[in-house]
Amino acid sequence: MGRRPKLGQHFLRDRAVRARIAEAAVESGDTALEIGPGQGALTKHLVRRANRVVALEIDPVLAAALRSACGAPPNLLVVRGDVIEADLAGLVAPAHRSRAVLVGNLPYYITSPILRAAFAAKKAFRRATFLMQREVAERAVACGGKRFGLLSCLCQLHSEPRLLFRVPSRAFSPPPAVESALVRFELRSGCPPTGLLAFLRACLAAPRKTLRNNLAGRYPSGLVAMHANAGKRAQQIGLDGLMRMWESLEKAEPSGPAAVGADRE
Numbered sequence: 172m173g174r175r176p177k178l179g180q181h182f183l184r185d186r187a188v189r190a191r192i193a194e195a196a197v198e199s200g201d202t203a204l205e206i207g208p209g210q211g212a213l214t215k216h217l218v219r220r221a222n223r224v225v226a227l228e229i230d231p232v233l234a235a236a237l238r239s240a241c242g243a244p245p246n247l248l249v250v251r252g253d254v255i256e257a258d259l260a261g262l263v264a265p266a267h268r269s270r271a272v273l274v275g276n277l278p279y280y281i282t283s284p285i286l287r288a289a290f291a292a293k294k295a296f297r298r299a300t301f302l303m304q305r306e307v308a309e310r311a312v313a314c315g316g317k318r319f320g321l322l323s324c325l326c327q328l329h330s331e332p333r334l335l336f337r338v339p340s341r342a343f344s345p346p347p348a349v350e351s352a353l354v355r356f357e358l359r360s361g362c363p364p365t366g367l368l369a370f371l372r373a374c375l376a377a378p379r380k381t382l383r384n385n386l387a388g389r390y391p392s393g394l395v396a397m398h399a400n401a402g403k404r405a406q407q408i409g410l411d412g413l414m415r416m417w418e419s420l421e422k423a424e425p426s427g428p429a430a431v432g433a434d435r436e
């Protein structure tokens with residue numbers, strides 16, 4: 172079967188790693204939606220653990236061969252499609268949603284869009300467990316410091332992410348140029364409050380600038396300067412600190428950003 176490098180096809184060869192991922196991702200009774208099953212390296216473990224597995228693969232050749240590669244188990248449904256365009260929640264029957272999880276050894280070139288799609292579909296899933304580039308995994312879980320950024324905020328607003336273990340390149344064939352790590356996202360219900368994401372984006376627009384500078388123009392002059400963290404950078408106070416700052420600025424100036432013409436979302 173010809174490999175398509177543009178689709179991020181690095182197949183997991185290490186049996187022990189595959190088993191550990193399936194164990195971390197799925198409990199018995201779960202419905203698992205696997206993103207990018209490829210040749211079925213992980214799928215074979217998932218069908219043994221889960222009640223039902225829906226496997227979403229973009230490559231038509233791999234998708235056509237997947238059922239028989241896995242021994243045609245009755246609890247496997249293969250869907251040919253693009254994860255970015257698919258209705259992820261719609262792939263899980265409403266009756267199974269309370270026990271539905273997302274899992275995948277991701278195509279790394281679209282990790283961020285997949286995370287956004289997973290968060291957008293979180294009403295249907297309780298958890299997502301993804302193998303991704305190690306650096307991205309570290310950004311997802313960072314509470315501060317040089318890896319902390321908008322991706323950290325998004326991941327932590329929508330879930331409780333935990334980096335479970337690293338996976339070396341030699342566990343894949345062909346080996347990717349980067350190291351990998353498994354992250355489990357326990358998805359939170361509810362959405363971030365209106366306006367918060369726009370505030371976070373502004374705080375992180377120039378990561379080396381202080382919050383006072385990044386927020387210039389969003390609130391009346393002087394208001395931000397009065398805040399205890401105004402002279403710090405976003406990475407120094409992390410998501411909790413930024414959220415507290417947003418709440419106190421909004422309380423002091425509920426119509427602040429709109430009043431000075433900045434967009435709120």
Ligand code: SAM
Binds near residue numbers: 180212227230253255
């Ligand atoms: N799960 C397999 C494994 O662990 O060996 C394959 C993982 S490989 C890193 C990523 C898989 O995602 C490939 O099979 C690739 O064809 C598939 N893929 C790439 N882009 C995709 C997309 N947009 N939608 C769905 N699957 C995609």
